[in-house]
Amino acid sequence: MERELLLLGLLREQGMHGYQLLEFVESQMAFCVDLKKPTAYFLLDKMAASGWISFEQGQEGNRPPRRVYHITPEGEAVFQRLLRENLAGYAPTRFVTDIGLAFSHALPAQESIRLLNERRIAVKEHLDAASTAPPHPGGAQLIIEHQVHHLVSELQWLNDVILRMQMADAHL
Amino acid sequence: MERELLLLGLLREQGMHGYQLLEFVESQMAFCVDLKKPTAYFLLDKMAASGWISFEQGQEGNRPPRRVYHITPEGEAVFQRLLRENLAGYAPTRFVTDIGLAFSHALPAQESIRLLNERRIAVKEHLDAASTAPPHPGGAQLIIEHQVHHLVSELQWLNDVILRMQMADAHL
DNA sequence: AACTGAATAGTCAATACTGACTAGTCAGGG
DNA sequence: CCCTGACTAGTCAGTATTGACTATTCAGTT
Known part of the structure; x- marks a missing residue:
């Protein structure tokens, strides 16, 4: 659930659309997660289906419409739980x-x-x-x-x- | 290809069946790879299809028949290549x-x-x-x-x- | 001689992940 | 005002991975 924690954490700070999230992760968090585009969209769909995040269709100028995601109260609760688990736990590192x-x-x-x-x-x-x-x-x-x-x-x-x-x- | 390298390296030392490989990996190599049973069988099938390994049906007492895998000359060549790549390269570690x-x-x-x-x-x-x-x-x-x-x-x-x-x- | 728990040997359906692709927009040069 | 390369936004088909399950054998117990 690390990627979910990451996405929730970012959406918690501000609503964003998929591409924006991806860009932020790749530029700022590349050192700790490897999140590919299709995986990100997959996770966003899944979290929306679980009610952790919601979205509305946004449009800016003539650009193609896009979904702007926001965290829901349930999502915030999940975030809090995942964050505590992450901080308290340790996943052994494997060196391939x-x-x-x-x-x-x-x-x-x-x-x-x-x-x-x-x-x-x-x-x-x-x-x-x-x-x-x-x-x-x-x-x-x-x-x-x-x-x-x-x-x-x-x-x-x-x-x-x-x-x-x-x-x-x-x-x- | 790290898991392939591992399996080839083990089969190179002696022919083994799936369960035996699994057990060795879990007991001796658990610190560097996490290889689940279905993944191991999947990889063995794939490598057999690629001609890197061969197998014969073995039987021991009344036990169910099992495939004993051996490395082929092509497999040995792949092993040598993968080993050199692995030793010379570095994969950055991500700390989730x-x-x-x-x-x-x-x-x-x-x-x-x-x-x-x-x-x-x-x-x-x-x-x-x-x-x-x-x-x-x-x-x-x-x-x-x-x-x-x-x-x-x-x-x-x-x-x-x-x-x-x-x-x-x-x-x- | 039936029963139980551990070991052996593997399969399968479902999930997760990614490379490669589509398709529209915009900025700047010629 | 048309073309090109970069940016935006996302999808899809194929591959990889795994949790949960099946089925048999064996050793020891009762």
């Missing part, structure tokens, strides 16, 4: 990049090390991007700081793994 | 738990802090579980170490966030 690590013995040690150095560069690029991101308004700033903290920790760990692999290889 | 943080201003500061303290306990429990996990064979050990490293970093960050919230609240 660890699968390769588990099978790295299938390659010559030197090649694994070379590939992991490529990975290190990729991580560094993400870190630079997050570090130099323009300040985001409100709570989104925290998300960027979290991402930076995490990427620093990842880089540290990756360096350690590479070092250990080099030492193990040298000893053979 | 950050969504709540972005909206924490919707609750009284004291309640947010209380809820985040609950989260801290949950993180600590995961950390204790990962720290005391019995040694896993081969590459899986690295995954646990990564998880521990990550959880320590998360705990640090969470403490920092809670502290900052308390200070901000005290200043009002």
Whole structure:
């Protein structure tokens, strides 16, 4: 229900239409959710059917008509519940990049090390991007700081793994 | 393609039937992938159709017949490609738990802090579980170490966030 | 020899998600 | 005043994923 929490949270601050929501999520919240357009419209339909949000047909100039969504009192109650659950809980993080690590013995040690150095560069690029991101308004700033903290920790760990692999290889 | 990489990597070491694969993944690789039963069978079917793996009908005692899967030469080639891609690349981590943080201003500061303290306990429990996990064979050990490293970093960050919230609240 | 709970082995209907597409509008250049 | 590329707004068909279910076997108990 994380995506629902996100959409409700945004609609709670102001009524918006689908495209507007999408744009905001992609520009401000890209660091914590990956929400594609069809998924967003799907969720909006579902939440409207559940009575969490309502909409009216809006028109602006000659543009095609669009639905402007608003949160309902039931939606606000759901938002409050989901928010509390989210803040109190913890969902363990899975690193899909660890699968390769588990099978790295299938390659010559030197090649694994070379590939992991490529990975290190990729991580560094993400870190630079997050570090130099323009300040985001409100709570989104925290998300960027979290991402930076995490990427620093990842880089540290990756360096350690590479070092250990080099030492193990040298000893053979 | 991470799950495919995982299944190919396991079948590469020895032929196995679906249930056996599932069990191994859930017991040894639970820290890095979440693979449900129907998904695993779906992927096995798909990979068999693509010619990456083959199977023969096996029977053991009176047990129901089952498919024992083996990797094919094409599958081995795919495995090598996926492994290199995985080792060299980096997929940014999304923390769904950050969504709540972005909206924490919707609750009284004291309640947010209380809820985040609950989260801290949950993180600590995961950390204790990962720290005391019995040694896993081969590459899986690295995954646990990564998880521990990550959880320590998360705990640090969470403490920092809670502290900052308390200070901000005290200043009002 | 019947019963119970756990393990084995898988399937299916329903849900969730996404790549690729449609279709109209607007701003600016030629 | 027509063309082009970018923006707005959304849909749809196909793929991926999962909760819930079926059905058999085995070990131990009564």
